[in-house]
Amino acid sequence: MNYFVGIDIGSTAIKVSVTDENKRLVGSKINASGSMFYKYAKETLQSLLDELHISQNDIAYTVATGYGRKLFKEADENISEITANAIGAQEAAREYGEIKTIINIGGQDSKAISLDNEGNVVNFAMNDRCAAGTGKFLDVVAMNLEIGVDELGEYHFKSTGTPLSISSTCAVFAESEIIGLLGNNHSVEDIVAGVHYSIAKRIVKLVKRVGIKENIYFDGGPALNTGLVHAIENELGKKIFVPKYPQITTSFGAAVLACDAFRTMPLSEQ
Amino acid sequence: MTDNIKHTIETPKQKQNRHKAMEAVKVLNMIKEEFKEPPKAMNYFYDLFERVYCKQEPLHADKVKVGTMCIQIPSEIIYALDGVPLRLCNGFYTDDEIGSDLMPSKSCPLVKATVGHLASGNFSDKPDIIFSPTTCDQKTKAGAIVENFGYEVMDVDFPRTKESEESREYWRRSVRKFSHDLSHSLGKKLTKKNLQASIQKIGYAQTLYHKLNDLRKNRFVPILGKDMLMVTNAFFFDRIDNWITAVEELLEEIEQRAKNQLHAGGKISPRIVYTGSPPIFPNYKIPLIIEQSDAIIVADETCSSNRMFNDRVSVDEWFLNDMVDSIADKYLKGCTCPIFTKNNDRIRRIIDLVKSYHADGVIYQAFAGCQVYEMEQRSVLAAMEKEGIAILYIESDYSPSQQGQLTTRVEAFIESLKNRRRMKR
Numbered sequence: 228m229n230y231f232v233g234i235d236i237g238s239t240a241i242k243v244s245v246t247d248e249n250k251r252l253v254g255s256k257i258n259a260s261g262s263m264f265y266k267y268a269k270e271t272l273q274s275l276l277d278e279l280h281i282s283q284n285d286i287a288y289t290v291a292t293g294y295g296r297k298l299f300k301e302a303d304e305n306i307s308e309i310t311a312n313a314i315g316a317q318e319a320a321r322e323y324g325e326i327k328t329i330i331n332i333g334g335q336d337s338k339a340i341s342l343d344n345e346g347n348v349v350n351f352a353m354n355d356r357c358a359a360g361t362g363k364f365l366d367v368v369a370m371n372l373e374i375g376v377d378e379l380g381e382y383h384f385k386s387t388g389t390p391l392s393i394s395s396t397c398a399v400f401a402e403s404e405i406i407g408l409l410g411n412n413h414s415v416e417d418i419v420a421g422v423h424y425s426i427a428k429r430i431v432k433l434v435k436r437v438g439i440k441e442n443i444y445f446d447g448g449p450a451l452n453t454g455l456v457h458a459i460e461n462e463l464g465k466k467i468f469v470p471k472y473p474q475i476t477t478s479f480g481a482a483v484l485a486c487d488a489f490r491t492m493p494l495s496e497q
Numbered sequence: 498m499t500d501n502i503k504h505t506i507e508t509p510k511q512k513q514n515r516h517k518a519m520e521a522v523k524v525l526n527m528i529k530e531e532f533k534e535p536p537k538a539m540n541y542f543y544d545l546f547e548r549v550y551c552k553q554e555p556l557h558a559d560k561v562k563v564g565t566m567c568i569q570i571p572s573e574i575i576y577a578l579d580g581v582p583l584r585l586c587n588g589f590y591t592d593d594e595i596g597s598d599l600m601p602s603k604s605c606p607l608v609k610a611t612v613g614h615l616a617s618g619n620f621s622d623k624p625d626i627i628f629s630p631t632t633c634d635q636k637t638k639a640g641a642i643v644e645n646f647g648y649e650v651m652d653v654d655f656p657r658t659k660e661s662e663e664s665r666e667y668w669r670r671s672v673r674k675f676s677h678d679l680s681h682s683l684g685k686k687l688t689k690k691n692l693q694a695s696i697q698k699i700g701y702a703q704t705l706y707h708k709l710n711d712l713r714k715n716r717f718v719p720i721l722g723k724d725m726l727m728v729t730n731a732f733f734f735d736r737i738d739n740w741i742t743a744v745e746e747l748l749e750e751i752e753q754r755a756k757n758q759l760h761a762g763g764k765i766s767p768r769i770v771y772t773g774s775p776p777i778f779p780n781y782k783i784p785l786i787i788e789q790s791d792a793i794i795v796a797d798e799t800c801s802s803n804r805m806f807n808d809r810v811s812v813d814e815w816f817l818n819d820m821v822d823s824i825a826d827k828y829l830k831g832c833t834c835p836i837f838t839k840n841n842d843r844i845r846r847i848i849d850l851v852k853s854y855h856a857d858g859v860i861y862q863a864f865a866g867c868q869v870y871e872m873e874q875r876s877v878l879a880a881m882e883k884e885g886i887a888i889l890y891i892e893s894d895y896s897p898s899q900q901g902q903l904t905t906r907v908e909a910f911i912e913s914l915k916n917r918r919r920m921k922r
Contacts, residue, residue: 384504389522389551390515394897411530424519461507461515 229287231489233315233481234272235308236264236295239334239362240448241271242478245279250318250483254279255475264295287497288489290481304488308477313340313348315480316444319470327440330430330459330467331477332449334362337430341437352436359397360426362448365455367398368422371405372415376452382419383454390420419454427458434463443467446476513619514553516591521550524779528723531789533761535724536754538747542727545735545743546778553621556736557581561683564624564648566611566640567632568800569655569832571824573810574676576695576737578685583624584733586801587611588777590895599642600635605866606895607774608635615643622734624648626682628675630655633836633869651678656829659837665829672825689817696810696820698737705744706806712755713795714854719754721761722771722794723784729802730778762793767914769794770850772843772877773862774870775801780895783862786904792911796854798847800834807831835873843873844880851886857914858887860907865894887914 230253235242237260244255256275261267276283291302292311299305316326329340335358341350358364369376391413393401401422408418426449434443443465449455450473460467470476489497507515529535529543548554563580565572575582587593587610596604596613614620615627629640630653644650654671656664680687706729712719728747731740769787771794776784784794797803808831812823833843847859859881863870874890881888889910893903 389518391526392519392523394523394900408526411526413526421519424515457504460504461512464506464509464512466506 228285229489230281230285231482231485232272232286232289233311233478233483233485234268234289234291234293234296234299234302235311235475235478235481236260236268236291236293236299237308237334237477238294238336240474241268241295242293242475243268243272243275244475244478244482245275245281246479246482246486248486250486252479252482253281255472255478257474260295265298265300268295268299269301288485290485290488292477292481303485306481306484309338309340309348309351311480311484312338312446312477313342313346313480314483315476315478316446316470317342317346318483319476319479320442320444320468323468324442326442326444326468328434328437328443330434330443330445332361332426332430332445332447332455334358334448337361337433337447339430339434339437341440350437352433354429354433357397359395360429364398364401364426365422365449365452367402368405368419371402372409372418374415379419379423379455380451380453382416383423383452383457386414386416386420388414388417390424391417392421393418393425420458423452423455423458424462426455427462430459431462439463439465441465444476445469446473448474450474510617510619513591513595513617517589518551520589520591520779521546524781524785525551527785528727528781532721532723536720536747536750538743538750539724539727541743541746542724542731545731546727549621549734550779555621556734557583557622561626562622562624563679564627566627566629566636566643568805568834569630569632569828570628570653570675571672571828573692573695573699573824574672574679574687574821576698577687577692578676578679578683579691580679580683581622581736583622585611585615585624585627586733586775586777587614588780588895589614590780590897592617593895600639603866605633605635605774605868606780606864607777607867608639609866610895612639612642615648616646618646626651626679628653628679632834633867635866635868649682651675657836657838659829659832659842660839665826668829669822669825672828673821676821687817687821689815689820692817692820693815696812696824698741700809702732702737702741702744703806703809705741705748709744709748709751710796710803710806712751715755716855717755717758717760718762718768718793718795719751719759721788722769722797723781723788725794726776726781726784726797726802727778729805732805733777733801762788763791765915765918767792767857767911767918768855769911770796770798770847770854770856770859771862772798772847772859774864774867775799776862777801782895782897782900783860783891783893783903783907786900786907787860787911790904790908790911792914795856796850798833798843798850803850804831804833835869840873840876844877847877848880848884848886851884856886857918858889858910860910861888861890863890863892865892887917 258271291299291305296305331338560581572582592610592613596609631637
C-alpha cells in the first residue's frame, strides 16, 4: 500500500498529514515549530509514522508546504501554502459543498483565498506587515486575561454587555489596552468578545478584497475558537464552514497533492 | 465540523447596532474612566447616550420628529408647532462607512455618516420629515440623495453672504416659508403664544449653557470640555424639558465645585479653545486626545456646541411676524460657519474666546473632505499669528486608525504651550 505525506511547516506549528491512495486521511500530528524547524519536522513525521505503523518505504511521495517548507529537503516537491490550503479545503469539504472562499488564520499571518469554479486559486490577500489579529495575538490576549486560549470561545458566548472593542490589533498595543480595561473592572467576557469582533472586522476587510463567494471555509488554529467563528459569521452576515480538524487543512492539501503528483508520474518513475 | 449551528447570525440591522454600540461604549468608557472624577450630574448624560446609542431606546415615540440636516433650521419654530427637532448630523464611523458607498470617497465624513445613517434607516427615533438648508455644498446635495431613500425632504434656501441686506431679506423669506411648510405638514398653527413660549424655553436653555460656560473662565476650571460636549450634543436629540432639568442640576453642582476651587485639569494644564469641524458623539477623537494630553478645553467655536447656544433671539415687539424675523436674524447673523464668502466674525469670535477664557492656544480641526473648514484654515492661522496666539491645525476623519500620530502632534503642541507659560513666569 502506498501512502502520501503532506508536511506543513508553519511559524508556530508543524502539521503532518498522511493519506492513502484514495486521498483519505489516515492520520495527522501537530507539534510546536520551536526553534529547530527541520529537526522537529523530521521527528514529528517519524513519530506519526510509528503510531500508524507505516514504514518509510511505504511513503510514495512527500510534499512540503508552509513558511519553512524549503528547509525540509526530503520532500519530493514543495508548494506554497496558498495552493495547499485551497486543495485541502476542497477535499475536506467535499461532502459539504463547493468551496469558493477560504479564510485562514495562522500563527502569525492571515489570508483570504478566492477560488474559481474549477477550484483554482484566482486571488488571495494576506495581512501585511505584522502579526496583528492572528493566532499569536489570541495567545497574548489569553495570557493577559489569565485564561487558556481554548477557553476564549466559552467566554465569548458568556458576554452579556456590549463587546469592548480594542482599537489596536497590534499585540503590543492591545496588551496595554486590555490591561486598562481590566483595571477599570470590565468583564473578561466582554473583553474577549470585543477582541474577537476586532479580529473579525479585520479579517472581513481582507476577505472583501478578494470578494465574498459562498461557500466559505475557515481554517487554521484560531478556527477552533467558536467565539471567533461566531464573530466572523456576524461580520460577514454568512455561515462559514469549519472543518473537523481546522489546523491540518494545509498539510492535508499537500498530501492530496502528493497523491495526484504520484498518480500522474510515468510508471517507470513510480 | 465544529458545533457552530447553535448560534444564529445577526441581521444587518443587528450588526449595525452592535457596531454602533461598540463605538459608543468605547468612547463612553473613556469619558467616564480615564479622567478625574466627573461631576455626578453628568451621569444623566452618560446614561442618556448609552440608552440611545447602545440600547436604541426611542425618546420621542409620542411626537412628530422633524429631522434637520444642519444647525440652521430654527428649533424655536419646530417646538412651537409641537414637533421635536432632531439634529441628524452624525458622528459614527459605522455610518460613515455605509455613506462611503453612496458619496464620493473624498467627501466630508460628517455628511457621509449622516447620509449613511439615513440610508440604513436604522433609527431609535426616525424622522418623519426632514428639512435641509442649502448651507455647504455637500449638505445641499445630501438632501437630494437622502430623498431617494424615501424620506420627505424639504429644502430651505440659505444665502452665502452674510453682511448684505439682500441676504438678510432672502433668509427671512426662507424662514417664513419654512414655518409655513412645517405648519402645513404638522397641521398646527403658529401663534404668538406658542412661538413666544418656545423662544423663551430655548432662551432659558441658552442661559443655562452660558452660566455653565462662564465658570470655565475661572482659573480653576470646574468642568472638562469632553463633558461640556456631551451636554451640548445631547441637545441634538434629548427631550428638552429633561435636558433643562439635567443641566440645572449640573449647574448647581458645577457652581459648588467652582466655589470649592475644584480644578478638573492638572497643575499646569494649558487652556485650549477648540474650533473647526464639529465633534459629534462618538467622534470625540480630537477633544479626548487634547484632554488626555493634560490640556483643558475651556471654550469652543463649533456648530455642535457653542454656536448652537451663543446668540439669543432678540425680539423688539412680540408680534408673530416680528418674532419669526428675529429668529431668522439670529440664525443668519449669529452664524460663523465658513460657508460664507467672508467670515471675519468667526476670527473675531475665536480671538474673543481666547481672551475672555484666558486660553493658551487654539486647536483647529478640519475633517478631511470638509472643504470650507479646510479652506478657511489659512485666514484663521494668519489672523492668530498676527495676534500672537498659538494655533495647531489638524486634519482628521472618523476612522479609528490614526490615533497614534494625532496624539503625538497634539502632545507636542501642548508641551510647547506649557513651555511658553514657563518662559513667561
